Amino acid sequence: MEIARPTDLAGVLDALDADPAATLLAGGTDLMVEVTYGGRRPASVVALRRVDELATWEGRTIGSGVTWARIEHGPVRALAQAARTVGSPQIRSAGTIGGNLGTASPAGDGLPFLAAVDASVVLASTAGRRTLRWDEFLTGPKQNALQPGEVIVGVELPEHLPERQEFAKIGARNAMVISVASACLVREAGGATRIALGSVGPTPVRARRAEEMISAEPSPSPAAVAEFGRLVAEEVSPITDHRSTAEYRRHASGVLARRLLERCL
Amino acid sequence: MTTTPTAVPTTTAVAGGIGTSPLRPDGIPKVRGEFAFSGDLHEEGMLWGATVRSPHARARILSIDPAPALAIPGVHAVLTQDDVPGRKTCGQAVKDQPVLADGETRFWGEPVAVVAADDAETAARAAAAVAVRYEPLDALTDPGEAERQGSVFRTMHVVNGDPDRRGEVVVEGYYETGTIDQAMLGTEAGLAVPDGEGGVDLYVATQWIHEDHEQLYASLGVEPGAARIHLSGIGGAFGAREDLTLQIHLCMLALHTGRPVKMVLDRAESFAAHVHRHPSRMWYRHEADPDGTLVRVEAKLIFDGGAYQTTSHAVIANGAYFAMGPYHCESVDVVGIATRTNNPPNGAMRGFGAVQVCFAYEAQMDKLAAALGMDPIDLRLRNALDAGDRLPTTGQVIEGAFPVAEVIRSLAAMPLPDAGPGGDPRHLPGGAGLTTTAADIRRGVGFAVGFKNIAFAESFDDYAEARVTLTPDGLLVETAAAEVGQGMVTVLQQIARTATGIEQVEVAFVDTAAIGSAGSTSASRQTQMTGGAVLEAAEAVRDEALRRAGGGTLSGEGVLRDGVVVATLADVLAEGPITELVRFRHPPTTAPSETGQGDLHAGFSVAAHRAVVDVDPDLGLVRVVQVDTAQDVGKALHPAALVGQLEGGILQGVGMAVMEELRIDDGVVRNASFTDYLLPTILDAPDVEAVLIEEPDHWGPFGAKGVGEPPTISSTAAVVAAIRDATGRDLTRAPVRPEDVAGV
């Protein structure tokens, strides 16, 4: 197995140019599970941890190599809440937001926030940079728009982030658990509200009808809050698997939506 | 006080004796990562083994072609059923399990072939390359259907008392428990080293090397002395290591290749390799007089044994004998059936059949209390058994201590935790996920009592050997008992110290050729059995030393008279070595009659748990706040280790109550990983307060009882009772899932 250990982004792009099929390695918390249990045997690897440029967080640009441990203590409230739920302290010190996007799991805990704020993903290759909105980048369960030869440089948040933002995640135990359902809700002082849910669809689900309904309510009544929850539950498209049932996930989506909204009022 | 009278006047006070909590000798090495577990074994020139396992619940094997595996450079052997040199099957009581599949596979994960290669990676690739053609067959995976077809390992019918006795107040219930895994942290691992003369030494983590040995040499087709088993460092057991997994395979590969062979299962494979706790279906009918006197209990239990028998016959027996809890009852009728299906085999796990029924009978007791309009604790006290009473199922008169009422009263008297949860959101249901605020929760309290026998039963010739030798420096204790992490090593030291007054005690775990069997480290038995053997042997060593010195008291410095050393240990040994080998037996038990009657058990222990939970009823999430316990322990030999057993057992009970379960669809396990087989984390762990009830046992050393299993028996029942209390829902299945609590 060939391993490239570039120390700057240009080095990464050169390595990928030379070998576009190379596997990118960040914290390895997803990749090494695939190697150990999934029998995956990458022919060549480009290791990203030595690339400081990818591990920087400046203003609204979060480098792909920024770890959950940093995000957990960072300035963005709902993203920090999501970061706290990722794995264990060991996983959070190694795992990165770029790796979460690279894996593109429906249960990726960083993704609902990115969807709720309409963040973008910045990609680079020797051919140049391109920026995709989150829903252009996340194309399906464990599928994304990354092309051979490309690396995720980072995430770009919108210029303005609503101050009121909350994240919550359900799992069958109280820490270190894969999400059964999660949600992130952001709300402007004027009422404009967005909500994205995780683990209840192939990619994060934006409940747009519910958003529209509640955004028109500057101070929602209990009935409006309940209606919002009902609409969210209608809009998600969960499945039944060994972790939970579709019925529970749908029900829980509605409960989380109501609670997060109440926390943002 | 329970100190044996003979021990006191002839020894001096000694540090680290019984009743104190000395550090365990393997504690610091384990914490530092220096202790060698079986997965750390290494031998120059060793090969690595790997196993080919059936991907089907049931299939005919049409052909096995080893050629593609053997074509991989570095692959040294591919062995199948044809290569098993001796008996082709193994098993503890009944030898019904093929060492390697015999033409048909009967469960998902059944070993079909084994390979040896230069390294672990090549071995894994070779195992994947062995070309096995399967013809899938219809799998029988529903235990109800198995019962209808008569596909059973054992049917019990325990009947006692007047069958026409009826009570005015009747409650019925149906309960289920899921398939639970021991999830010991150390996966199956071992190293087999051929001796060059047709024999082999096996180093392995197991619970009973002598039982393994019986099965091993028979399947290898060698003389008993040509196969020797040595205990290697054991990373937990809980029943998972009672049946053979890789023992015979490793030795076959070593003898075939003439090279040492090592195998370490990964976590996913470990779930496939060892037995699990039987899933159960249980129907109950309790009848009582209006004053709360329990008069008749009827039960039907189906425990699914899976594909092979392992210990199903004994697990269902426990289920049937302990089916109604530690209570009086005039009339009992219990049917217990262990079914044979194509599910993964089920066998021993901490609590061994007593756990499933406790979940059901304690739910029934709560239901009965509600029907009677009685306080549930009063109902239990009214019916509590005591020493000298007859067990309503088997009719056996209970000998020794059995303080059921005392355990219940002590627990009920403990203070409850504060009414509300604290401010830390991680300690609310949902924990780190921030799903829940204090306003969303309801608190509930649940109470449950459970009991079980200690040591082997039903006329089994149960014994343990130990050898104690006096050396110039102190004592050497030799045993083949498995130290699985429970702290037996320390308890044996303490017993020897108190018996002799000598502080310096080394415990050596020796192989099958060096000493007789200690019996299994299971059934809560080693403190009483191997501990009993060590006590007798140490006392005999002490008496001989004192005889040689002309009397006095023994200490680490030698024999003292009037506080003066009159003979050092070396002086005493000048006449020759002093060594005592003891084979210790507990009071004999009898075989059951056709209706399950007889003196079947050597002794009993009772414990009770009170759980306090916070529940988020909308989301169905639970945080177990506190589980308090009172347990009948005989005598606390090592209070800190004992409380460790209570806390660990409670956590296992919490896991079974709210998250642990193997999800099996049509015989195939869907969650064979720690990603999806969820164990409680520290954020899921309740606080535990414990009261130890010390009434001496009739045969345990210094009156001690085994304490390992009772913490797991009623803790699950108590937690689920607390969730019922918080939500008002029936919740008749453990583990309770969020969707059950939320009602969606």
Ligand SMILES: Cc1cc2nc3c(=O)[nH]c(=O)nc-3n(C[C@H](O)[C@H](O)[C@H](O)COP(=O)(O)OP(=O)(O)OC[C@H]3O[C@@H](n4cnc5c(N)ncnc54)[C@H](O)[C@@H]3O)c2cc1C
């Ligand atoms: C025990 C455990 C618990 C976990 N718990 C959670 C959890 O609670 N929530 C959760 O969301 N996840 C969880 N995970 C998954 C994992 O930790 C996260 O998805 C993490 O964000 C992955 O980051 P990483 O840096 O380790 O990625 P890696 O494993 O290094 O990479 C993951 C994938 O992304 C690709 N990749 C990485 N960086 C880039 C880049 N810059 N450009 C392009 N592609 C890239 C890799 O090629 C690979 O395909 C858990 C994992 C483990 C082992």
